[in-house]
Amino acid sequence: MQLQGTFAARAWRVAIAGTLALLAAACSDTDNGGPDGGEAAEVELSGTAAVGAPITGAVVTAKCGGGQTFTGNTTANGSYRIPAIPASALPCAVQVSGGFIGGVANTQAFHAFTTSGGTVNLTPLTDLAVALASGMNPGAWFNALSANNPPDLDNLTPALTTLLNKLRAAGYNIPSNLNPVTTSFTPGPTNPYDLLLEALADRLGATGSSYGELLVEVVEDGADFAPPPAEEEEEPTPGGTTPGTVNAALAGSLTLTYFQEASGAPFTDRQQVPVVIGANNTLQIDGKTLGNPYFRNFNGQPHRPEIIWFDAARKLEYALTDNELGHFNEINVGDTTGANAQGIPRFLGQLRRPAVTVIVPAALNGSYTPRIVNKSGSLNYTVGNNLPITIATDSINIDNGSFVFQPGDDGYRVFDNTHSTVEPNYRVTRNVGSTITLDLTLYVNGEQMVAFKLERTQQIGDGVFSTASLYAEKRPIPENVLAFFNAAVARSPATLTVVEDNAGYNSRYPAKCATMKLSMFKNGEGDGLSFTYFLQKGAQLDEYVDQQIYAASDTRYKEEGGNKIMTFSHNRVVLRADGKVEVVAFLGAADKDIATNDGDDIRDAGCTLP
Structure with a gap:
């Protein structure tokens, strides 16, 4: 049968990620020792019971060693707490049953397992983990527990490895440092955990599978997971597009800050927005998984630095740069209903990495005289000449004041890209008036600047820009x-x-x-x-x-x-x-x-x- 009501729409939003955390928690050797290293007298179980939406007014039951049973209830946000469990009673199997999901009676129980107490979330994910590790229906496994048959899952480590491999092979992006069973969370559409759950929920609906059917598949053969579905897109620009491929160096999870320029975006100014860039060409953002990215064509040619996803329901474009070089610069958010004649959408704002408040680390301070090896546009310099640059704690000065970057400048930002697998760098930007942007990239090797690139971009019309650049290199040609x-x-x-x-x-x-x-x-x-x-x-x-x-x-x-x-x-x-x-x-x-x-x-x- 199919999942019903709110559970049908969102149950899988918490389905697989919780499995991973459950397994990790169950494999933990951590005890709740006291300050002298001895075993603590009591532990507490607490966490969140949810299927995307919280499970409210439900009963949480812990069956522990020696046949001991402890109970609690979930609140309006799905949280629960069972205090004063003797540490000697561990490990415990935990079940949530009954209650309501979005005002609809809940008829599905969910299960988990812990050896150490503490946070234990209860979701379809943890239920699947029990099924995968025990080889049984989780309800049957829980009901069979007794004083003579205490909770014990001794094959969780291989189950964890199998599950992780299946999820990654299917193309799901698991946020870093996420343990769905032990990480405290509140169900909501802006949580990175929930983005993964959204993708899983969407796939369950897209394949027409019921939760019970998937449980059977997990018990019988471990189940492979279908990849997350992508949104349907429409042709957004009259100039045409070329299908795009995400640069592998960009794949991963980020928490970005939204800077609003105009109304109409789904975010507020300075809102923190979790984003997952998928190696399978997807973008998970604002509770959606978008696919089929593209490059916009200009004069019949694709503009490869900017890869774009289209949200057809909201008529929004998310344009990420720099896909060509594999450096994350920003994601521009645009309204396609206000596009100009070239198909460039109305600019709503930008998602950026958190900016640092200093120029660059003090170790880079000093004066350098790299030679110009490349230039384009109207910058009045000659290839082969040296171009002096001085880096100080409060400014960067190029060519004796011709170009200066300081924290008080309009639009001043610094981005630390020293993690880049292409070439570590710091990127500094500022505005000159309302139409010119200066962009300086300092390439570094440890604590030394080895090269820099300066770009000057000027807006010369509606959606039309002119860029001049130069590249100066301190290193000799190997x-x-x-x-x-x-x-x-x-x-x-x-x-x-x-x-x-x-x-x-x-x-x-x-x-x-x-x-x-x-x-x-x-x-x-x-x-x-x-x-x-x-x-x-x-x-x-x-x-x-x-x-x-x-x-x-x-x-x-x-x-x-x-x-x-x-x-x-x-x-x-x-x-x-x-x-x-x-x-x-x-x-x-x-x-x-x-x-x-x-x-x-x-x-x-x-x-x-x-």
């Missing part, structure tokens, strides 16, 4: 990287044939079997030395595909199987050990399109040699 570029220059230009063309990804490559040209150029000498690569296509091989100037913070180099591989922002250049050359377009960890000058590979792809 010898192995220098050897790669010298070898690439020697093999340049290389005429390549596209041998793999992913129709669902716009890499700007031409169609399969068409040709491209790879060129590598050496720029400058000495401190001004840099390298630039170009990819071109077309009948005359003169149409732009991609280009990038080498910068240590935007590239990755490795050697593998005799091949020398340089990874740029969008493409990977491979100098093969056999003398051949490849370029590979990629997104995140997935290779998309490939072009090569290897004749055998070209023929194997069914193409004609150029």
